[in-house]
Amino acid sequence: MIEIQHASKTFEQRTGGGFTAIDDVTLTIGRGEFVSLLGPSGCGKSTLLNLVAGFERTTQGSVQVNGQPVTGPGPDRVVVFQEHALFPWLTVLENVAFGLKQKGVGKKERNERAMEQIRTVHLSKFADRYPHELSGGMKQRAAIARALAMDPDILLMDEPFAALDEQTRLILHKELEEIWMKTRKTILFITHNIREAVILSDRVLVMSTRPGRIKKEFAVKAARPRDAADSVLHHVEQAVMEALADELEKVVKEEMGDEYSIKKNDLSNRSADSLGGGI
Amino acid sequence: MLQTLHAFRDGLMDGNLLAATLGSIRRLLISFVISIVVGTTLGFLFARYRLVDDTIGFIVVALQTVPSIAWLPFAIIWFGLNDVAVIFITTLGATWTMALSSRTGIKNIPPIYLRAAQTMGTGTGARMFFQVMVPAAFPHMMTGLRVAWAFAWRALVAGELIAKGAGLGQLLQDGRNLGDTATMLCIVIIIAVLGTISDAYFFKRMEDKLLVRYGLATAGKS
Numbered sequence: 001m002i003e004i005q006h007a008s009k010t011f012e013q014r015t016g017g018g019f020t021a022i023d024d025v026t027l028t029i030g031r032g033e034f035v036s037l038l039g040p041s042g043c044g045k046s047t048l049l050n051l052v053a054g055f056e057r058t059t060q061g062s063v064q065v066n067g068q069p070v071t072g073p074g075p076d077r078v079v080v081f082q083e084h085a086l087f088p089w090l091t092v093l094e095n096v097a098f099g100l101k102q103k104g105v106g107k108k109e110r111n112e113r114a115m116e117q118i119r120t121v122h123l124s125k126f127a128d129r130y131p132h133e134l135s136g137g138m139k140q141r142a143a144i145a146r147a148l149a150m151d152p153d154i155l156l157m158d159e160p161f162a163a164l165d166e167q168t169r170l171i172l173h174k175e176l177e178e179i180w181m182k183t184r185k186t187i188l189f190i191t192h193n194i195r196e197a198v199i200l201s202d203r204v205l206v207m208s209t210r211p212g213r214i215k216k217e218f219a220v221k222a223a224r225p226r227d228a229a230d231s232v233l234h235h236v237e238q239a240v241m242e243a244l245a246d247e248l249e250k251v252v253k254e255e256m257g258d259e260y261s262i263k264k265n266d267l268s269n270r271s272a273d274s275l276g277g278g279i
Numbered sequence: 280m281l282q283t284l285h286a287f288r289d290g291l292m293d294g295n296l297l298a299a300t301l302g303s304i305r306r307l308l309i310s311f312v313i314s315i316v317v318g319t320t321l322g323f324l325f326a327r328y329r330l331v332d333d334t335i336g337f338i339v340v341a342l343q344t345v346p347s348i349a350w351l352p353f354a355i356i357w358f359g360l361n362d363v364a365v366i367f368i369t370t371l372g373a374t375w376t377m378a379l380s381s382r383t384g385i386k387n388i389p390p391i392y393l394r395a396a397q398t399m400g401t402g403t404g405a406r407m408f409f410q411v412m413v414p415a416a417f418p419h420m421m422t423g424l425r426v427a428w429a430f431a432w433r434a435l436v437a438g439e440l441i442a443k444g445a446g447l448g449q450l451l452q453d454g455r456n457l458g459d460t461a462t463m464l465c466i467v468i469i470i471a472v473l474g475t476i477s478d479a480y481f482f483k484r485m486e487d488k489l490l491v492r493y494g495l496a497t498a499g500k501s
């Protein structure tokens with residue numbers, strides 16, 4: 001369980017003064033819940049995730065995981081990054097076993113447990129390869145296996161599929177959902193893709209920008225495993241899109257001046273899929 | 280030329296040449312190991328602690344510009360005309376380069392690796408250093424290693440010219456005393472050949488292999 005209470009994060013700027021990336025965010029993510037964060041670029045999604053991961057400290061407020069305040073990174077909250085972050089000097093197997101090695105698990109056992117995770121993400125044939133010998137999708141799979149091998153309570157995923165092509169991404173959605181249904185990990189998932197957020201999550205949080213706040217949340221009450229054609233998903237998607245369109249307009253206005261405006265109808269009428277990737 | 284070959288044969292026969300070569304290589308290896316350990320540790324400290332970098336790091340940059348043979352007179356006063364003095368200056372020759380290249384290597388590690396490692400429980404101490412920082416900085420350190428090796432080689436021969444003990448430099452000096460240019464040329468050739476072989480067959484190979492393994496080069500099929 002993740003509990004964020006009135007958390008704010010202000011970065012010192014080199015030019016002097018502070019920049020408030022996150023302002024007074026209160027948020028609870030229950031055990032086993034799959035929650036997505038959506039929002040315009042620069043609204044503070046990664047910052048929020050980094051607070052939970054322990055890479056950054058809150059300026060105000062608190063972040064607790066399972067009742068304990070977060071004081072630094074730890075193996076109970078593993079992060080899957082947009083850029084896989086696999087170690088290039090280790091094979092897939094060694095990468096996946098790396099965390100277990102840190103826990104002091106013996107070589108034979110950790111290789112067995114790593115192989116099990118590698119099978120889960122369908123990479124058995126590639127266990128002996130080095131990361132640069134894998135495709136983008138395979139690397140991301142390996143990164144997920146590496147995270148799963150730690151058997152953390154919480155998975156923090158920062159745009160894990162953003163760099164992948166559409167087909168690979170759809171396959172990974174299925175796989176991630178299966179993994180989640182099997183393991184019931186708590187997942188905090190950041191994405192720019194509305195469709196991805198809606199199809200995967202129990203709850204979608206839309207953030208507003210400058211300062212970063214949680215603007216709105218949407219529960220996705222659709223049956224699992226999710227079916228892309230489900231009309232419930234479609235409705236939530238529409239609603240999320242509207243909420244985001246307001247935010248986007250705000251950002252665009254700030255950057256380009258007041259004369260520019262996105263017509264709301266323009267946005268909503270276009271196909272949901274093509275818009276999803278473009279935020 | 281023929282004389283040189285003769286000198287080579289004679290040297291091999293009476294075992295002088297072999298003993299000298301082995302003596303030199305032994306000193307070189309001892310120095311090299313010390314400079315790798317000390318240099319990498321220093322480099323890590325520079326990369327990690329700003330204060331150390333601004334103070335000792337600055338001194339090291341300055342020291343690097345001093346040819347290590349310049350320390351030989353000091354070494355002779357401190358240690359005498361012996362092995363230790365030679366090993367000392369050979370080590371100095373390689374250490375600074377190692378320190379600076381591992382510093383750069385460690386500073387250039389993508390932060391995402393360090394973050395990933397921390398979430399997997401390496402902490403920020405020894406395990407992080409040996410299992411993540413060193414391998415991540417390795418391609419860069421490898422380049423430093425090659426340069427350090429070349430520096431060490433030079434300092435070694437220079438040191439041996441003056442100090443006592445069986446070594447190629449000493450043999451060169453003996454040759455001079457006897458006016459035996461054939462032997463001297465023979466030794467210079469040995470030095471060049473050993474330097475080339477160690478670079479081409481060890482360092483270059485290791486570097487190429489590493490680059491391929493790290494996905495930094497596309498040599499051959501991957």
Ligand SMILES: Nc1ncnc2c1ncn2[C@@H]1O[C@H](COP(=O)(O)OP(=O)(O)OP(=O)(O)O)[C@@H](O)[C@H]1O
Pocket residue numbers: 011012013019021039040041042043044045046047048
């Ligand atoms: N270390 C830092 N120092 C100063 N400012 C920072 C720092 N990290 C982030 N910021 C600022 O905080 C804001 C939020 O950044 P963050 O990375 O959380 O955005 P994001 O929502 O993840 O964006 P994106 O969708 O593009 O990844 C940005 O305006 C960014 O410039």
Ligand SMILES: [Mg+2]
Pocket residue numbers: 045046047158
């Ligand atoms: Mg981000």
